[in-house]
Amino acid sequence: FFNHSKNDLFKKNTLDIQKNFPVKKIFEAIKSFSDESDVYYVGGCIRKTFCQEVVDDIDLATNISPDEIILSLKKNDISFYETGKNHGTITAIIDDDKFEITSLRKDITTDGRHAKVLFSKDWREDAERRDFTFNSIYANIYGDVFDPFDGRKDLENGCVSFIGDPSKRIKEDYLRILRYIRFFLNYSKKEHEPKIKKIIKQNLDGLLKISKERLIDELKKIIFSRGFTNLKKDDFSKEILELVFPSLNNTSFLTDKNKDHIAKIQSNKNFIILLSAMMIKDLNSINYMLYKFNFSNRDKQRLMYIHDNYEMSLEKSFFNKELKKRIYFGEKESLLDLINLQLLISYKNEKALNALINEAKKTEIPKFPLNADFLIKNFDYKAGKKIGKKLKELEMLWVDNDFKISKEEIKKIVLN
Numbered sequence: 440f441f442n443h444s445k446n447d448l449f450k451k452n453t454l455d456i457q458k459n460f461p462v463k464k465i466f467e468a469i470k471s472f473s474d475e476s477d478v479y480y481v482g483g484c485i486r487k488t489f490c491q492e493v494v495d496d497i498d499l500a501t502n503i504s505p506d507e508i509i510l511s512l513k514k515n516d517i518s519f520y521e522t523g524k525n526h527g528t529i530t531a532i533i534d535d536d537k538f539e540i541t542s543l544r545k546d547i548t549t550d551g552r553h554a555k556v557l558f559s560k561d562w563r564e565d566a567e568r569r570d571f572t573f574n575s576i577y578a579n580i581y582g583d584v585f586d587p588f589d590g591r592k593d594l595e596n597g598c599v600s601f602i603g604d605p606s607k608r609i610k611e612d613y614l615r616i617l618r619y620i621r622f623f624l625n626y627s628k629k630e631h632e633p634k635i636k637k638i639i640k641q642n643l644d645g646l647l648k649i650s651k652e653r654l655i656d657e658l659k660k661i662i663f664s665r666g667f668t669n670l671k672k673d674d675f676s677k678e679i680l681e682l683v684f685p686s687l688n689n690t691s692f693l694t695d696k697n698k699d700h701i702a703k704i705q706s707n708k709n710f711i712i713l714l715s716a717m718m719i720k721d722l723n724s725i726n727y728m729l730y731k732f733n734f735s736n737r738d739k740q741r742l743m744y745i746h747d748n749y750e751m752s753l754e755k756s757f758f759n760k761e762l763k764k765r766i767y768f769g770e771k772e773s774l775l776d777l778i779n780l781q782l783l784i785s786y787k788n789e790k791a792l793n794a795l796i797n798e799a800k801k802t803e804i805p806k807f808p809l810n811a812d813f814l815i816k817n818f819d820y821k822a823g824k825k826i827g828k829k830l831k832e833l834e835m836l837w838v839d840n841d842f843k844i845s846k847e848e849i850k851k852i853v854l855n
Contacts, residue, residue, distance in 0.1 A: 450582030452488045453480070457580070460497055461533045465540065466580050468515035469501050469508070476503045476511070478540070479577040479585070486573050489594055490626070492665070499540045500577060502560050505529055508540050526556055544568065549611040550648070563587050570608055570615050571622060572600045597628025606638045613645030617657040617683065620676045624666030631675045639679060646683055651732045658684060662713050663705050668693045686724035686731075687717040692783050700783060711741045712776060715749075716783050722746050744773040745780065752777040758795055764838055766802050774799055805842045807834050809849070818853050829853055 457463050469478035478501040484494045501508060505521075508529045512519045518532040527542035543565040546554040559565060566575040566587045573590035584591070593600050599622045601608045609615050616639050623631065646654065661667060661680070670677055671693035681687055693701070704712050718724035725746040729739060751757055758778075765774055775796060782792050809830060814820040820829075832852050837844040 448491075449489060449584075452491065453578055453580070453582035456480070456484065456488070456494060456497070459494070460536055460538075462497055462499075462538060463580065464515065464517065464533060465499065465512075465531055465538055468511045468517055469499075469503065469540070471515075472503055472507060472511040476507070477501065477579075479579050481541075481577050482569075482574050485576045485578050485584075486590075486594065488578075489573075489576070489591055497536075497538045499538060500543060500562075500565060501540055502543050502562070504542050504558050508542065526554065527558060546611060554611065567602060568611075569602055570612075570618060572598075572602055573622075573626070575602060594626060597626060599623045599627050601635075605635055606642070609638060609642045610645065613642060614649050614653055614657060616642065616646060616679065617654070617661065620679055621657070621661045621664055621666070624661065624669045624673060624676055625664050626666070636675055643679070643682060654683065655732055655734075658714075659710050662710060663708065667705070667713075668695075668698055668701060684728070686728040687714075688724065689717050689720045692716050697783065704779070704783070709779070711738055711745075712779050712783065715742065715745050715776075715780055719749065719780070719784055722749060741773065741776055744770075745776060748773075748777060749780065752781065762795070762799060763802060763805075763842065766799065767804055767838060767842075771799060771802070807837060809833055809837075809844075814853065820853075 466478055469476055478499050480488075480497065481500040482498040484497050487494045503511070505524045505527055509519065509521070512529070512531055520530050520532070522528070522530060523539070523541075527544045529540050531538045531540055543559040543562060544556040545559055545561075545564050546568045547557050548555045562577065562585060566577070569575040571590070572588040572593045575586075575588050576590045577585040588600075588602055592598075599619060601619075619635070619639065661670075670680070671690040677690060701713070714728075715725070718728065722745075725742050729742060734742065758774075762774065765771075778792055778795050778799065782789065785792075811820075811822065811826045811830065814826055814829060815822070820826050829852060833844065833849060836848060836852065840848075
């Protein structure tokens with residue numbers, strides 16, 4: 440490792456990582472294991488630090504084995520779990536933060552999804568098995584850099600460059616196709632190389648080997664990335680994304696005018712709204728997406744609510760008639776989805792739609808004023824199914840009548 444970094448700002452930002460994450464304790468634990476043991480930042484946190492982006496997770500590389508990582512963590516009372524131990528990764532936990540610590544390694548064999556690995560002491564050998572040049576930059580806790588493939592230069596020049604043979608890199612893990620798209624949207628200042636486009640298309644079938652969970656996870660990273668709005672003007676990235684996720688056939692909302700609104704939705708991690716906006720040209724795309732991929736029950740319900748109600752919600756009278764009623768029946772969050780989706784798609788009535796959002800958030804659920812005791816006391820009813828049925832009728836009339844009901848209307852239903 441040499442001091443390749445002459446950028447004082449990068450060094451300062453690297454040192455600032457310790458202000459936001461309790462990572463120093465891990466550095467000290469690993470380095471105290473032996474005279475030769477060492478640990479470095481690697482991957483996304485370094486890439487983001489160079490680009491002055493928010494660092495939201497920390498990956499570390501070390502020249503000791505997974506078992507030795509475990510020993511050093513135990514010795515220093517640092518919690519951990521061993522989910523990725525076979526591939527060299529131990530996840531350390533300090534407070535609410537998680538840190539992936541991965542032993543230097545080289546991949547012996549891969550099938551495009553899983554790899555058999557051999558642990559190593561060689562930092563360059565570890566760098567060679569990574570995907571892109573700017574993901575193979577290592578830095579110590581002080582910001583001194585080891586950059587064997589000039590990843591920083593590629594970042595500065597806007598080049599998304601595979602390490603070594605692009606075809607080989609993709610065949611090692613076909614998810615790298617989508618990672619290429621994400622990094623290109625975020626960092627590229629150039630056109631796609633024809634050779635890379637050809638290799639990606641030749642290997643698209645390999646994504647069938649990738650689990651649906653990993654595909655959706657990568658889609659989320661694309662949608663939440665700052666380069667997401669670049670998708671509209673990048674025909675190749677758009678084509679690949681639609682080949683992998685056929686339902687995502689709308690990018691018309693990814694405009695400069697919408698950037699602030701999209702950024703707000705991204706900061707709230709509202710994946711379902713942005714995903715729905717990409718399927719809104721054909722609402723049946725939602726059904727296909729749900730059939731093809733795995734979603735939580737809550738996300739399924741949100742997507743189906745949009746499928747069933749979006750076109751209806753475009754009618755001017757919809758919210759006037761339905762807002763309070765649907766909030767009463769527990770649909771406030773679903774209504775907010777419909778309004779936010781309209782804001783994203785329509786470019787019209789922004790003031791009115793924002794007013795609706797405020798109204799929906801402030802609207803409290805009214806309490807139905809009648810109960811079984813009321814019917815027993817005033818109409819000589821006896822406990823049983825009949826009371827429940829009459830109360831339901833009264834409640835529906837009360838809701839449909841803007842949460843009002845007269846004595847005459849009560850009598851008419853109860854005595855009928």
